[in-house]
Amino acid sequence: MKLPESLFSRMLLAYLPFMIYPYGFFRAGVAALWIVLFLWITVAFFWFTRRLFPDRSLKCAFLLWLIVWAQAVWTLTKLPPYWIASVFFLAPVSFLEDTAKAGHVRVFSREVPRSQYPSIGAERKLGRSQLPFGKRMKKLGRYFFERALTGIGFAGFVMLLAFVREIAEKHLNLHAFEQPAGMLFLIAAVAFLWKNQPYRRRR
């Protein structure tokens, strides 16, 4: 089974490690920003070095990259390594796979078309793009724009949930928010609102 492709589903899954972290609003925000920064570094790193890896070792290299960074961050800052799961879920579904289909990604109820080569693996399979330089740059820009949007959306989502958790736990004394159940109820409410956006209902 493929992991869900929509931005919202990936953000929900990427939030799951934050249920383990006993962080308040500020530290959760810092952790989310680190995850987003690392996601962008990862995407850029694998995009620009993709030709250096043999075909079969690309995915292995990606997971090893995550483990090595988890160890380094743990050694330096004592941040538990669950954040690599967030990076894994935020990384595009077909990031390293050889799927050649150009798909569509839903962002704010609109479909954003993927670039001609939606993944590193697909580009590897089909060969280098024969498009003119200008068009190639435009597609590259769209590729990174989608990843940038994912990161910004995730950071906002985590900060929103951390803020609501802080208010509910400390000011309203709702004990359900001290455990994952409270956050799951909150996420259910957010998912309900997301699913029933006025724009989507009008169509």
Next chain:
Amino acid sequence: MRGARPAPLQRPGEGLARIWCEAGDLFFTAALTLTLLVFAAAFDKTRLFAQDYAILSSGIIVYGLSRYQKKPDVFFLAVLAIVFMISSRKNDLFHGLSLVWAVSVGIVFFQTCFLGLRHKLLFSRLPVSMKGWPSLCLLAGFIALVLRSLGRLVF
């Protein structure tokens, strides 16, 4: 990237068997990794790597084991998280293994309840606006509430 294959809703019996198999695999993989880490920490030459680079060493072991079993990447991440969570508590091996067993039983309990409730939802008149993530998160929240209460009673 591949996620875990979901248990089939139409045939709950098959789904239940798959949940037990997956939990068994998870238990044995995590238990084997913990045991190997404890053995590595017992020798002078490997102690530094096993203790100071616990995430790296356990990550490599878990990755090798999950590749050998042809498991998805989500399985690898889940086992790595469990191994780290237990090994960072500095328990002895037996206590660590019993914690792995408790986590595996919890996962079986959660997934069984989740499968049963999702199967029931198939035959209920759930509004379209609640289908998908909203209903799944609500179900997960209720099961988490029950598990937390049970956990407080047992531990």
